[in-house]
Amino acid sequence: METYSNRKIKMTLIYVVLILFAIVNAYPILWMILNSFKTTKEYAVDKLGLPHSLHFQNYIDAWHTANFGEYFWNSIVVSVVAVIITVLFGALAAYFIARFDFKMSKTIYNFFIFGLLVPIHATLVPMFILMSKLGILNTRLSLIFPYVAFNLPITIFLLVSFMRSFPKDIEESAIMDGAGILRIFWAIILPMTRPAIATVVILSFINNWNEFVFALVLINNPKLQTLPLGLQNFAGDHVTNYVAQFAGLTMALVPILIVYLLLEKELVKGMTAGAVKG
């Protein structure tokens, strides 16, 4: 049995370790945000302190010189369209896999799950050639298709396991009432799946929003670049203008941080699902 003072020492140690961990995790981000409000001169003499005042000029400069508006818009369009297609097609496929007994059901499910193992890099060269043959290289479509394809496996994995948990008689009573297959999907199954769909929507949105390699290889046109690609180029063009880089990074960071803090539960569930259940 632990004595009272032993326990106190132990808890103090635990807190010290956890607080250190929290500082190491949060400080780089805080440091970046704080410095985004400094003038170049201020940063040159004081890299660690608080900014004297909230100097928004860096943001205005970054927004104007780097087309951040365009990068944001491109990221939003590509991410949102890909998410809608992923969830619509994924939910429909999951419905038939989870709720119907047919011969190929298990095989098709496993075939989709295999996609979790396919490394994106191994598809880069063929993807580049495929897109140029389809004539959609350098268009938003060239990102939307692979984003959908690579988010389908986890989508189907999560939705199938959720839909399988519903009792069997749900559809039976609906059939008695004369409802068709698609009507059952739309009016009964889909609304019941809402919690899992929320997880899938957020997960694939973040995946698309953060994606870099496909955008790097498939998009050359500066007008169509997504945020990660635009940020990378912006940093390359402003190697020594640190405060502008801080402002650009903060702009890219804040929307994701807000999404994360608001929807933490769904996001964490989605990102860890593969390992926790598998």
Added chain:
Amino acid sequence: MKIDTKAKWGIVLGLGPALLIYIGFAIVPIIISFYYSFMKWDGFSPMQYVGLDNFKELFKDQLFWHSLKNNVYVILASVIGQLSLALLFALLLNRKLKGAKFFRTIGFMPVVLSSVVVSLTWSLIYNSEDGLLNELLRAVGLQSWTQNWLGNEHLAMISVCVTIIWQFIGLYMIIFLAALQNIPREILEAAEIDGATEWSKTWKIILPMMKDTITAALVLAISGSLKTFDQIYVMTSGGPNHATDVSALYMYNKTFQSLQFGYGSAISVFIFIFGLVLILVLNKLIGKSAV
């Protein structure tokens, strides 16, 4: 649900769209990758079948092996640095603790950020002149420790690995925490009644019960490490003097800079198979040493 003819058509139409996109843009490219790996091709002129020549060249390519060695460093950093720390933090957090939710939230935060944002931020941290790290060292009087963290051939790989560890610790921490919370309370309570200390409880009961989750985390860490690209492309582009080259980056440069599409595909195929073999071996090893 029972199937009639109408439902059969429903299945085809329902599965069709998802299957079409998935096959077209995930499966077919992988197959084509294998096909290209037997070709000599610059991407424009006609392809030329060369059999296993690309792979023979690959085995003699010093720079490729060097880049693969760096992948192994990333794997070691992930397994040693990431998984063990994540496990420690998860074990510490798995108790009644004020602020546990706060630590979880802060811990997972880097995982949701884009690799590009993370890498650019860390480039500024490592900056030899004005970076946070050197500035902090100066502030505590360790002037002599300041370094060109990403520009020094001997340090660059370690610096990059630290960033990668930082970015993903939270992911494994949450995975481990979920597994810890699935361990039935009665088992632990019974052990406590028998007088087990926290230390022996952890080693004799908790860790053995987490074996499956730890295996899954290992697989995730290995396959993730083999994919490493974004951080290195952004922070060092493989430099200085190839010190931080990894195989995915080497493949990218061979393909899109040197326009060796066949050779680049051979590298991808090799990494793909290398990863599968590594994971199979791991599963076998762990399966044998049953606790």
